[in-house]
Amino acid sequence: MECIGPFTCIWFWLGENVAAIIAASAMGATLWQGYIARKHNRLSVKPHLVVHSTLSLQSPQIAFAISNDGLGPAIFQSYTLSIYDTELTPDDTIEEITRIIQGYGHSSATSITLRGWHAGESYKQGAYKEAFEVYGDFGTDKAQLDDVRKLLKNITIKINYSSIYGEEFKLTFRNNKTSNQG
CATH class of the missing domain: 2.60.40 (Immunoglobulin-like)
Structure with missing residues (x-):
């Protein structure tokens, strides 16, 4: 497909790579949750x-x-x-x-x-x-x-x-x- 304008090119690219974008987003969210869970675990056993x-x-x-x-x-x-x-x-x-x-x-x-x-x-x-x-x-x-x-x-x-x-x-x-x- 040909790009008619700059926005159509972006939409075409997004459509072709939607699975990779979702996978990368899920990986980022998982890594962030892991970081937050480790931080919480450390706080949940912190002595004072x-x-x-x-x-x-x-x-x-x-x-x-x-x-x-x-x-x-x-x-x-x-x-x-x-x-x-x-x-x-x-x-x-x-x-x-x-x-x-x-x-x-x-x-x-x-x-x-x-x-x-x-x-x-x-x-x-x-x-x-x-x-x-x-x-x-x-x-x-x-x-x-x-x-x-x-x-x-x-x-x-x-x-x-x-x-x-x-x-x-x-x-x-x-x-x-x-x-x-x-």
């Missing part, structure tokens, strides 16, 4: 760790807990706890940690409970776990409570974790504020 801090008049006076408020499990890569920028290691004994705290003027701290995680350990969705507790007789007057608040503001928790898809996230808790990146 949150640090909860407690300041109480009863023992333990300072407590930190970590919860996974996301939709999927968190896989721990590393976990560090620092007090006044002194990083604690898994090899530090409870007595050494108590001495560190007491060395910064918090002599009322008598006992500490520290729980850690190991690399590769999974933390299921909805889980809540105590991480760090400071026991002692800090008292209830304003000066003593200010001392406890000062200690609370100088504790830093850093957690590197990932999703089951390997996406990495970083949580940093300092000065009663949480930064969750990733």
